[in-house]
Amino acid sequence: MSLAERFISPRIDKEMSGRDGPPGQRAALLKLAAEIKDVVNLNSGDPDLTAAPVAVEAAVEAFRGGKTHYSHGGVPSLRAAIAQKHGRENGFTVDPDTQVIITNGSAEAATIVFQTILEPGDEVLTTDPYYGGHVNNIVAARGRPVFVPTRGDDLWEPDPAEVEKRITPRTRAFIFANPGNPTAAVYRKETLQAFLDIAHRHNILMLPDELFERYVYDGRTHVSMASLPGSEERVVTIHGFSKSYCMTGWRLGWVAAPKWLAPALHKMKYALTMTSSTPNQWGAVAALSDAAKPYYDEVYRTYGERRAFWYDAWTKMGLPQKPAPAAFVGMIDIRRTGRPAYEVSEAILKEARGFIWPGTFFGSLGEGYLRVGLIKPMDVLQDLGRRIGPVVGKMLGAARTA
Ligand SMILES: Cc1ncc(COP(=O)(O)O)c(C=O)c1O
Secondary structure: OOHHHHHOOHHHHHOOOOOOOOOOHHHHHHHHHHHOOOOEEOOOOOOOOOOOHHHHHHHHHHHHOOOOOOOOOOOHHHHHHHHHHHHHHHOOOOOOOOOEEEEOHHHHHHHHHHHHHOOOOOEEEEEEOOOHHHHHHHHHOOOEEEEEEOOHHHOOOOOHHHHHHOOOOOEEEEEEEOOOOOOOOOOOHHHHHHHHHHHHHHOOEEEEEOOOOOOEOOOOOOOOHHHOOOOOOOEOEEEEOOOOOOOHHHOOEEEEOOOOOHHHHHHHHHHHHOOOOHHHHHHHHHHOOHHHHHHHHHHHHHHHHHHHHHHHHHHHOOOOOOOOOEOOEEEEEOHHHOOOHHHHHHHHHHHHOEEOEEOOEOEHHHOOEEEEEOOOOHHHHHHHHHHHHHHHHHHHHHHHHO
């Protein structure tokens, strides 16, 4: 028996993300991409845009001013700013002193929730297609992910009946990204209300991950599940600064938790990483301030422009799109090519130098789609669109003659 076999839990290789898609496909595409010069990679969740200058200044100021000590429980001004934000923008109230837990990214927010609520073998519902980090976090806490199907034709919104059908005595929670990654889904109020009713009926928790909150378009609005009546004890909001505030590398997120759960989460946060970066938290206070608003309004406009261009470009290539309402990430419908998503992704990489994951790397229901991150400036997206056009044209031609 090798050291790895003796010591490394099998769940690291077998159950964590990286297993996504048929075996070997991810490694094959990565190898191919490494061999091609000037590849445009639209896979990552880390865009070109950076934090509001006032946030950067506030963090630098905190470093200079010696605000560099532990911040047990989180910097009080940040907890207050988050509580105010939830009241002002999301329509729900939390006590900043007890119910807001500052974390290292929303990734750690999910970590502390699962490490707190799960016993080995407990089940957590999530969507297919899914966000890999959610699955990893469930597995890390020795839980078992159970997948609820979603479909592009429904704009990737789960049917509450499909959620309810999958509940067993081991189910503890349903985690979902709203707005969605990878799908850009935005759940309607009535759907969220139906999920909440399920939570009450079956004594489980709802864990909305609202990291992409700001990027909602097409006249739709984001509804925070915690704003619904009856949500106070059942909804644990997972949030963060990475996407809506362009602060990926700052590693800051939070949980807005029910009163009965928050003390346990504080305890788990302390056990895992004690506190989050104090100067960065001061930067985050500024990111939530009115002074940062014009900057983030411009970021919103930028993603809207990229989104509109991108889906339109694919439609003009002969692949009609029915995009889900959010931006930043999203799914490209390639079903008309008649080819598996992996093949389309591979052809685009080889022939157009565009690196875009097949939807199947996010669950089997991603078949027929590519998953894109709108993480590059318009001119790069436009160039790439021009290169992809002939590749798609060739596939559609072949599909017609077949
Ligand atoms: C839906 C979703 N949740 C959570 C995360 C984790 O992000 P972070 O820890 O940077 O907040 C990501 C990152 O891509 C994500 O897409």
